[in-house]
Amino acid sequence: MRVLITGGAGFIGVRLARELLKTGRLNGQDITELHLADLYAPPVDLSSDARVRVHTGQLLGQTDLLASGFDGVFHLASAVSGECELDFDLGLRSNLDSTRAVLEGLRHSGKVARLVFASSVAVFGPDAANPLPDLVTDNTLASPQTSYGTHKLMSEYLIADYTRKGFIDGRSARLMTVAVRPGKPNGAASSFFSGIIREPLAGVDAICPVSPDVTHPVSSPANTVKGLLTVFEASREAMGGRLALNLPGLNVRVSDMLLALEEVAGPIVRQRVRFERDERVAAIVANWPRATSADRALALGLKPDASFKAIIEQYIQDCQQPTYPADALKGMNTTG
Amino acid sequence: MRVLITGGAGFIGVRLARELLKTGRLNGQDITELHLADLYAPPVDLSSDARVRVHTGQLLGQTDLLASGFDGVFHLASAVSGECELDFDLGLRSNLDSTRAVLEGLRHSGKVARLVFASSVAVFGPDAANPLPDLVTDNTLASPQTSYGTHKLMSEYLIADYTRKGFIDGRSARLMTVAVRPGKPNGAASSFFSGIIREPLAGVDAICPVSPDVTHPVSSPANTVKGLLTVFEASREAMGGRLALNLPGLNVRVSDMLLALEEVAGPIVRQRVRFERDERVAAIVANWPRATSADRALALGLKPDASFKAIIEQYIQDCQQPTYPADALKGMNTTG
Numbered sequence: 001m002r003v004l005i006t007g008g009a010g011f012i013g014v015r016l017a018r019e020l021l022k023t024g025r026l027n028g029q030d031i032t033e034l035h036l037a038d039l040y041a042p043p044v045d046l047s048s049d050a051r052v053r054v055h056t057g058q059l060l061g062q063t064d065l066l067a068s069g070f071d072g073v074f075h076l077a078s079a080v081s082g083e084c085e086l087d088f089d090l091g092l093r094s095n096l097d098s099t100r101a102v103l104e105g106l107r108h109s110g111k112v113a114r115l116v117f118a119s120s121v122a123v124f125g126p127d128a129a130n131p132l133p134d135l136v137t138d139n140t141l142a143s144p145q146t147s148y149g150t151h152k153l154m155s156e157y158l159i160a161d162y163t164r165k166g167f168i169d170g171r172s173a174r175l176m177t178v179a180v181r182p183g184k185p186n187g188a189a190s191s192f193f194s195g196i197i198r199e200p201l202a203g204v205d206a207i208c209p210v211s212p213d214v215t216h217p218v219s220s221p222a223n224t225v226k227g228l229l230t231v232f233e234a235s236r237e238a239m240g241g242r243l244a245l246n247l248p249g250l251n252v253r254v255s256d257m258l259l260a261l262e263e264v265a266g267p268i269v270r271q272r273v274r275f276e277r278d279e280r281v282a283a284i285v286a287n288w289p290r291a292t293s294a295d296r297a298l299a300l301g302l303k304p305d306a307s308f309k310a311i312i313e314q315y316i317q318d319c320q321q322p323t324y325p326a327d328a329l330k331g332m333n334t335t336g
Numbered sequence: 337m338r339v340l341i342t343g344g345a346g347f348i349g350v351r352l353a354r355e356l357l358k359t360g361r362l363n364g365q366d367i368t369e370l371h372l373a374d375l376y377a378p379p380v381d382l383s384s385d386a387r388v389r390v391h392t393g394q395l396l397g398q399t400d401l402l403a404s405g406f407d408g409v410f411h412l413a414s415a416v417s418g419e420c421e422l423d424f425d426l427g428l429r430s431n432l433d434s435t436r437a438v439l440e441g442l443r444h445s446g447k448v449a450r451l452v453f454a455s456s457v458a459v460f461g462p463d464a465a466n467p468l469p470d471l472v473t474d475n476t477l478a479s480p481q482t483s484y485g486t487h488k489l490m491s492e493y494l495i496a497d498y499t500r501k502g503f504i505d506g507r508s509a510r511l512m513t514v515a516v517r518p519g520k521p522n523g524a525a526s527s528f529f530s531g532i533i534r535e536p537l538a539g540v541d542a543i544c545p546v547s548p549d550v551t552h553p554v555s556s557p558a559n560t561v562k563g564l565l566t567v568f569e570a571s572r573e574a575m576g577g578r579l580a581l582n583l584p585g586l587n588v589r590v591s592d593m594l595l596a597l598e599e600v601a602g603p604i605v606r607q608r609v610r611f612e613r614d615e616r617v618a619a620i621v622a623n624w625p626r627a628t629s630a631d632r633a634l635a636l637g638l639k640p641d642a643s644f645k646a647i648i649e650q651y652i653q654d655c656q657q658p659t660y661p662a663d664a665l666k667g668m669n670t671t672g
């Protein structure tokens with residue numbers, strides 16, 4: 001089968017691609033071609049695989065690629081929340097227009113592709129009349145308070161309509177905040193959820209821009225990829241009628257994240273995190289769910305990560321791999 | 337103040353324009369210019385008013401008009417539900433792209449326009465896992481089952497985001513099915529709700545494509561226009577945080593509509609309606625709310641029509657006006 005990952009050189013895209021190439025199969029079929037579309041080229045372990053085809057450039061310009069006909073698509077390409085708040089046009093173009101281009105291309109390809117769209121917990125938000133409930137469920141009324149969340153939600157509904165019309169077989173998985181991400185901080189307002197673990201482990205001081213009392217649903221990279229694959233492989237019946245669902249999140253308090261860090265890596269590492277409120281980030285995060293449930297995803301067999309300690313341990317294990325920066329765990333030596 | 341009505345030559349647009357010109361004021365200010373944009377020219381009583389400016393053609397081509405800066409906008413232009421189901425591209429262009437063009441034009445005009453968007457009860461729908469509740473409220477999870485409803489809902493969220501960013505001061509009023517509409521049946525799947533009253537009154541046989549047991553929320557033209565004006569004039573605070581609300585509907589059963597017709601116009605008129613199921617229409621209508629509430633609109637002082645009899649009487653009174661077809665009530669003579 002021909003599979004496409006948009007955002008295929010991004011963090012989750014690369015991890016998903018590696019998983020697909022490792023098993024070689026998706027939904028009971030062999031993967032003969034894996035197309036990775038992104039602004040940048042993917043790592044060489046991917047591009048050197050004989051099954052992989054690399055497409056670099058704006059997704060909006062990939063008309064021929066999109067219309068070439070795929071059996072499966074993971075549509076992950078996206079500008080992140082912080083970027084979209086700063087650049088409204090970028091958000092419209094990267095997150096709304098690009099999704100439309102993907103859907104239109106697939107519609108006219110002559111093949112009904114199964115598609116998983118990476119939506120986001122950011123579709124939920126409070127408004128003056130309706131504060132967010134303590135627990136945000138699959139049935140909570142979406143009321144996004146960022147352009148990012150708005151465009152994700154609009155895309156969910158567009159995908160549902162393309163599916164209803166039989167143009168694609170789509171479903172939307174609302175990703176929780178992925179932690180721990182490797183590499184540099186990005187423009188996402190949620191970036192610090194990884195930063196306060198990643199930087200101290202690398203021996204670098206980190207700033208937490210929100211209160212230690214903030215709670216938030218997070219998911220490890222491995223569990224997030226598992227979620228995308230499971231939603232892809234679910235039958236339409238198993239999706240239960242509606243096509244958008246919450247992926248499972250581990251609802252965790254920032255202070256408990258740091259306790260787990262101390263447990264895994266010691267007090268010196270934990271003390272590299274200091275609290276310095278950033279009003280812009282804090283205001284965005286204040287409008288995000290404090291905790292989520294994911295009954296429909298649980299019914300598909302998915303689960304949240306077992307603990308935040310397990311999430312940190314997964315990151316440390318990942319860092320042993322050659323594709324991670326050599327100094328990713330430099331900060332741990334000081335405790336050894 | 338400069339006011340724009342998109343769809344200003346349509347049925348509701350014309351009625352709204354007449355009301356605005358009659359009072360000459362909106363939200364406490366004098367209306368100096370009333371711009372009517374539509375595919376077609378409005379009736380001459382409007383175009384001959386010194387305050388009126390007429391703009392004919394596709395809304396997507398009206399870039400200069402939209403960017404010229406308005407104090408108030410009623411965005412009513414829309415392809416109807418039946419059309420959008422038959423022509424997917426038309427729906428995307430007329431209902432989604434046009435809304436974006438309106439919002440972008442206003443955003444770049446240098447003036448923050450107050451905007452009321454005519455959304456629709458069609459944003460609500462059932463899905464396999466979640467049948468519609470007996471009563472659809474402001475808090476019911478939207479799950480549109482038509483492209484029309486999908487694009488209306490997407491536009492609601494886009495308008496909320498443009499408003500959050502301060503580009504416009506927008507709000508969305510979900511119109512109930514408007515009855516009784518004058519003139520010819522249109523492509524809307526809801527067209528028969530007017531047809532089964534209008535045609536018999538004109539002495540013409542009418543077909544009801546759904547069961548007499550079907551219930552549906554309807555609103556008279558006058559009450560619908562009142563709803564648009566009230567939502568326009570509501571303060572942001574009075575809107576209660578969320579920017580989309582249901583307009584009040586009179587929840588009425590088809591059989592009771594016909595009883596009211598008989599009460600007003602006699603049994604001969606009522607007997608001109610026969611039931612002949614149209615599966616395409618029935619399938620669309622089956623996915624629509626059977627009854628709605630509108631607590632947030634009621635809090636603004638709005639109310640549903642008093643009775644369906646009152647709605648028919650309003651139509652009969654309207655038909656006395658010179659702008660209505662001379663033979664609109666021809667069928668009533670047979671009972672006199």
